[in-house]
Amino acid sequence: PRSTDPPPKTYHGMGHANSQGLVIPAPTHGGRKELSNVGKTHLNGTVLDYGSLIYVTLSRAATAKEAIRIMAALVEQYGYASDMEGFSIADADEVWYMEFIAKGGFEKGAVWVALRVPDGHITAHANQARITTFLPCDDADKCMMAPDVVTFAKKRGYWSGSATDVSFSFSDTYDPVTFGGARWCEARVWYVFSQLADPRDFDPQEHLAYAQGRQLTKRMPLFVRPKQQLTRELIHKVMGSHYDASWFDPAIDVGAAAEHSPYRWNGLKWEHGASQYVNERVVGVQYTGWHFVATIRKAVPRPMRAVLWWGADDHSFAPKIPIHGGAARVDVSYDDANCTARA
Numbered sequence: 001p002r003s004t005d006p007p008p009k010t011y012h013g014m015g016h017a018n019s020q021g022l023v024i025p026a027p028t029h030g031g032r033k034e035l036s037n038v039g040k041t042h043l044n045g046t047v048l049d050y051g052s053l054i055y056v057t058l059s060r061a062a063t064a065k066e067a068i069r070i071m072a073a074l075v076e077q078y079g080y081a082s083d084m085e086g087f088s089i090a091d092a093d094e095v096w097y098m099e100f101i102a103k104g105g106f107e108k109g110a111v112w113v114a115l116r117v118p119d120g121h122i123t124a125h126a127n128q129a130r131i132t133t134f135l136p137c138d139d140a141d142k143c144m145m146a147p148d149v150v151t152f153a154k155k156r157g158y159w160s161g162s163a164t165d166v167s168f169s170f171s172d173t174y175d176p177v178t179f180g181g182a183r184w185c186e187a188r189v190w191y192v193f194s195q196l197a198d199p200r201d202f203d204p205q206e207h208l209a210y211a212q213g214r215q216l217t218k219r220m221p222l223f224v225r226p227k228q229q230l231t232r233e234l235i236h237k238v239m240g241s242h243y244d245a246s247w248f249d250p251a252i253d254v255g256a257a258a259e260h261s262p263y264r265w266n267g268l269k270w271e272h273g274a275s276q277y278v279n280e281r282v283v284g285v286q287y288t289g290w291h292f293v294a295t296i297r298k299a300v301p302r303p304m305r306a307v308l309w310w311g312a313d314d315h316s317f318a319p320k321i322p323i324h325g326g327a328a329r330v331d332v333s334y335d336d337a338n339c340t341a342r343a
Contacts, residue, residue, distance in 0.1 A: 013058040017325030020062040021305025023090045023294040024054045029129045031084030031175040037102040047081035064089040064096045068114045080110040086125045092298035099131050101174050113170045114144045121223040124192045128185035129175035135166045179213035184281040187211040197224040235293050240284035240316035250280045284316040291315045
């Protein structure tokens with residue numbers, strides 16, 4: 001049977017986790033505009049956007065590898081109705097990072113690459129594609145990809161090399177880095193790595209010009225080793241940070257005023273006279289809708305393996321509540337129906 005056939009059984013899910021201990025979040029990257037399928041339909045008129053793709057996959061997959069295969073099969077059959085997404089896919093044994101973009105109105109489905117995060121390493125991504133070279137993708141325990149990830153690029157004129165050329169870069173082909181992609185997205189990764197990465201794997205000064213948007217060819221590594229044992233508390237601290245004490249620190253720039261506020265309410269760009277300036281897009285940005293840090297523990301029953309420490313609004317200040325992937329409901333104070341009734 002195909003993985004898109006009605007499954008013999010399904011798994012319960014809560015948010016971005018399920019009762020098997022699988023977790024799938026996905027920041028939007030954007031990618032080439034002509035490949036976006038937001039709001040479009042294909043062939044049989046049925047498509048999956050990235051949110052629906054996550055939830056359907058969580059109902060069918062028990063492991064990260066299984067999730068990747070199911071996601072690929074689903075969009076091949078039903079189409080994909082979103083921009084480029086970066087999926088972090090984790091179970092109790094493995095973590096994979098997958099970049100996924102539609103084929104616009106040219107073809108049905110999507111092109112994608114998924115790389116396993118090596119044991120003892122971490123990665124970060126923030127609204128900009130980060131997978132560069134990955135060929136040959138010939139070990140399914142480390143790399144998986146759409147069979148036409150290079151040939152589709154050749155057909156569209158994005159790539160002129162051979163289908164096996166190891167210099168082929170997914171990010172540079174399908175989501176080329178611009179000043180904005182570096183300054184407002186990759187700079188957030190730069191700061192996370194500056195706080196967590198082993199100096200042997202990442203030198204913040206070496207990649208500062210790239211994060212500033214000035215030297216776009218000096219790409220940062222995708223995977224680095226952490227310099228210390230990571231804890232949930234440490235991840236919360238980094239995710240709620242504001243470029244503190246770095247070159248990008250907005251609390252000391254001209255827009256900080258007397259209060260030295262790291263927040264800006266007037267967009268990412270502003271002008272004065274004939275000059276144009278930027279506001280930094282901090283890690284713990286104030287217009288966050290909701291957020292979570294997931295922990296996955298193997299030595300507990302499957303419905304309790306994945307726990308989302310979930311919060312609404314700004315990560316810097318919001319209280320975090322634990323939500324198990326196998327939970328049947330949330331507390332009434334977080335229940336949408338309750339909020340609607342009160343409204």
